[in-house]
Every structure is written in structure tokens, then in C-alpha cells.
Amino acid sequence: MLFRFRAYECTYALMCLWWGGFGAAWARCADSRPDAPPDPTTLLTAYESTLAPYERMKGTWTNKDYDWKSGETPRWQGVTHEWTVCRDGDRARLFSRETGDKSASQTPFEDVVQRGERWLSVYPDGSVLSKLEVSPDDFPERLGMAPCCPCYGIIFQVWIPEFLRSSKLSVEEDTLEGNEVYVLRGVSKDVEVSLWLDPSLDYAARRIRFDKHGSPSQSRQFDVKRFQERDGAFVVAEATAVYVTGAQPVLSPAVVQKVVDGKRIEVKDQPARDEKGNVIFAPERRFLREIELVSLDFDPEFSDADFKISQSIANGTAVHVQDASHLDYVWEDGEIVPAPDATALAAARDARFHAGSGSRLFWLVLLNAVLLLAVCGGILYRWRASTRFR
Secondary structure: OHHHHHHHHHHHHHHHHHHHOHHHHHHHHHHOOOOOOOOHHHHHHHHHHHHHHHHEEEEEEEEEEEEOOOOOOOEEEEEEEEEEEEEEOOEEEEEEEEEOOOOOOOOOEEEEEEOOOEEEEEOOOOOEEEOOOOOOOHHHHHHOOOOOHHHHOEEOOEEHHHHHHOOEEEEEEEEEOOEEEEEEEEEEOOEEEEEEEEHHHOOEEEEEEEEEOOOOOEEEEEEEEEEEEEOOEEEEEEEEEEEEEOOEEOEOOOOEEEEEOOEEEEEOOOEOEOOOOOEOEEOOEEEEEEEEEEEEEOOOOOOHHHHOOOOOOOOOOEEEEHHHOOOOEEEEOOEEEEOOOHHHHHHHHHHOOOOOOOOHHHHHHHHHHHHHHHHHHHHHHHHHHHHHOO
16 A cells, blocks of 8 residues: 555656656645644643733723613613723733713622632622632633623633633634634533634634533624734734523422322422423524724833722622621721621620629629628627627
């Protein structure tokens, strides 16, 4: 087989030499055997290198969201969101505010996180959220709240390099808007993440896609419309993102009682059904997001204040602790502390008006009683002594 293959090559080379000369024949023969796609791990390493500058950065992006019903033109919601993301290794801070005529609030959203140690969020309505035990997985989840997160390697709150390294990888060649790219795809269970990597951009991703199969299905596709070169790196200047959630059952607010193992239990969040008993499904949901870079600094000057909540949180503000939602916590002098027990506070207030054995009044009354008894005892002793010698 090897001999036949070489004979074919030689025959083809002689024909090329006959028609166009030896040099042209060699070039055409080389072009007729394209190189195989790079190894998936090599491509992943190249992609990770494009994310390295974002490990220390301060960037600002804006995004506009559009409702996009099937068969209709996307309709802008009338609000522009501005996001500023500060990151210094394992700590980060997100700051977002709304602008536009339809803005619901001028109060910003803030979130600070340090990998494996802490995170705290303050929402425009004044809600404060946190956790007692923060895991390393919380870090990409918090950073992924910003719509610009695919720029620095997160989609649908999934850290892309980490997901790909733990998934089954494959590579194929493709062309995207006239650009030759390699499609690096990772599959793990029902989740699939794909990158369209451009060698001419040092393997930056022109497209990032997230697909979750099942019910409901979900997809997120991030497409870069324009790149800029910053400090030797190709960064996303403009992009669009399309979010699609498949049809899913509508949940009924009614509570259904069922008998399980001889015991009657209440079951919530059951699918709603029509008059014929068929499950009612909500239609597919889709919306479009436009993202634009405002500023980006890969060498910012940070202080500890840059990674703290800038808003003032009043003492006594309730804090929703996600991993201890059954307990009450409040904000007190910059710390999250257990809320005082209402029953204990009521007892303490009641004790102010019912003097106990430890009060000053009790000891004063007791002292007066002792003195009175002493005086009475003395008078009685003298009286008995005087009557004895009569």
C-alpha cells in the first residue's frame, strides 16, 4: 500500500513538472495535502493564552438587551447597562448601573468576591446577599454575572477552559464569515461548549457557543463583530449574544397532596394542565444582547478599596445568606452577624419593668427590712429584760 501511494505521488509530480515546471509542481503538490488540524489540547492552551491578560484588568462595557419573538424584529427594552469589572487574580468587583429613559433604578448593583473566601452582593432594591462558606466555584459564577464575561472566558457562568479540560474534546476546520477557523468542541454529559478559534488572531475566539440539552434546552451564542488590539492582545470591541430557552412546562401554584409509603405529603411546583389533562408548555424564549467595549486597562493601579462595596450599608440591614437561608443575619459594622433573637429581645425589654433579685431596688428594700427587724428585736429584748427584774 505504501509503495502504491508513493508511485501515485511521483506520477502526479511528473505531470506537474511537465505542465508547469518543477517549482510550481512542488508547491501544488504541497497544497494538495493540507495539514491536519492541531491537537485539541494544543488549541486549548493557545486559547487560554488569549485570556491571560484578563487576570489583572479593569474594563468597562455597555450592553443593550432586545426582546426577540419568533418571526419578529428584535425590540430594544429601552435600557442601557454599563458594567465595570475589576479583577486582580483571585479577587474581583463588579459594578453596574442602568441608563436610559426606561431605567428602573439609578441605584447601582455591586458584587465583590474573593475565590474560596467571601462574596457579597448589593442589589439596587437594597437587598444584600452573601454566603457563609464560599467555594472556588463561586468565583466564575460571580464574574459570569456581567454580560461581557465571554470576553474573559466565561459563558453561562461556566469557566470555559476548566470545562473543556474535563470534557471530551474534538477539533474540526471551518470558515466563519470568510475567516478560516478551528472549531474546538467539548462535551460533558448534557452540556456542550464550542469555540471558533482564529489562528490569524493568535487563536482568539470569534464565536463561543454554549448548549444544554434536555428539558428545557438552553443555548447561548456569543459572536464577535469587531476586534481591537490592546497591548499586543486581540480584544473584543463589539459583539452580540443570542439567548434561547426552549419550551418548558408551566408550573402550577397549586399544592397537590399525594400518599407516599402510607403517608400523605404535599407536593409543590407540579406542571399545570389544561382541561384535557395535557401539560401546558410556555413557548420558546429568545432575546438578543449587544455588547460594546468602552475602556480596558491591563495594568491598572489597585488598592484594597477597589475590592470593597462602595455603598454604605446601614447597621441592622437584613442579609440573605444563601447557604443558611433558614437563619436570620444582619449587617453590623461591616460584618455579617446573626440577627438578635426576637424572643430574647422581648424578654430583655420586659425585664426592665420587673425588678429581679439583682436590682438596686431589691437590695435597698432588703437592707431596710433587716434594719427594721434589728430595731424591733432590740426593743423587744429591752422590754423582756425590764419585766424580768420587776
